[in-house]
Amino acid sequence: VTTGSDPRRHPPQIPGQVRSAGIARRSGRQAGRGAAFDRRAVSELTATRLSAYVRCLAALEAEGLRRISSKEFARRFGFHPPQIRKDLATFGEFGVRGVGYEVSELKRHLTSILGLDRTWRLAVIGAGHLGQALADYSGFRSGGFTIAALLDKDAAKIGTKTRAGVEVRDVADLAQIVSREKVQIGVLAVPAAEAAAVVRLCVRAGLKAILNFAPVRLTAPAGVRLKNVDLKVNLETLAFYAAAE
Amino acid sequence: VTTGSDPRRHPPQIPGQVRSAGIARRSGRQAGRGAAFDRRAVSELTATRLSAYVRCLAALEAEGLRRISSKEFARRFGFHPPQIRKDLATFGEFGVRGVGYEVSELKRHLTSILGLDRTWRLAVIGAGHLGQALADYSGFRSGGFTIAALLDKDAAKIGTKTRAGVEVRDVADLAQIVSREKVQIGVLAVPAAEAAAVVRLCVRAGLKAILNFAPVRLTAPAGVRLKNVDLKVNLETLAFYAAAE
DNA sequence: GCATGTGAATGGATTCACAGCT
């Protein structure tokens, strides 16, 4: 959990990454009934829930539900009503008193707030099992995200294609690919031992956001947002609690 | 974030899953200088960091480093010194005043505390891109975890093998496989629309811990620990902050 | 001297409870 390598202040340490360094800046655009807000002032916890809310709203929409109250929403998905309302209040007023929220409208608002109404171009680096799966993963190829490239350094892999048909290209061309194909986010799926070097590569190539799946805790220079997502950590914490029998 | 479907108390909502329901119980075993502790009283935040600490210690060990202070450890991996000491204090006294911590010894202690000195058997359900990648993922096949089975309901997939050679078996046999092969943890990589039904299957089969990778927020009955890991959420929160430019 | 371990202080996040609208 960190941007920049310097130890961060007090916010609850979501053991993934930290906020970006630098001075807060106004960056929320008006959107419908949405209020202006400062993205960097939004806690990681709230941002993560926002994304979860969108997923839940999509499920409700698929069900054909039009309106929902914070109470019912909380009950169905395991949140707390006031927490939902507080989270939303950060960004504006989206509900109708005495009634609730319009499912589709709220989903549209949150999607826009998350910055998913524009397209983000990803480069997946590392074409092993995980890298290929991520490149083919529908969640990474929809809803605002596009796989712009899949890269590896292994000559035996370069030129081959994933099951879904994404071609593996040479990681040596990263900088060129990033600038020509307007890649904004790097997704790391390389071995732990090489991850730190690849981060430096990404930074030099001009990427400002990196999602790291390698099982090491990486840090990035200020100005680059890096998020560590260690899949094994999830299993281990599950095991920790399960060990109570 | 939840075990049981009932809305939970106050702890900081890591938007993944919630604690197990039920009454707290002593469940920490003595281990070396480790103190007895109540697993259920340990916050998800602390448990997650514990796992991260182990990963960091492994890196230090690989480097050949013997001892490290909380200060240096924090500097290298982006933690805060007192936080490390507080986290460790939950489980015992592992350091030497004036000196620091023995890397290997601390790693061994934490590994044991996390319950990783025994073997956990996993069943991956859903043999799509992600399910196959998870079944082949080295992180899920080492350090205390074993892939006991990979299951799917698609007849065309049953009997085929992943790149690493794991055979796909029929999900209809789940209950049998769980009991015969002593599976403890279910890993869901099925489409969102089917995830809830598969959770019920898992519960009926007797699984007590489930890691859900399907992009829906699921809940499980009390007594079953379920953790939602939505890969896309990570991308979306990264996009949210990156949208500030 | 130096770094751990820990009670006390701090600062956030969550929750409460009610005012305000429909």
Add this chain to the structure above:
DNA sequence: AGCTGTGAATCCATTCACATGC
């Protein structure tokens, strides 16, 4: 009557600062 939006209260996690011990 019902549900949102929100200041105030609560609860928890983090951080501080120092006593403790090598």
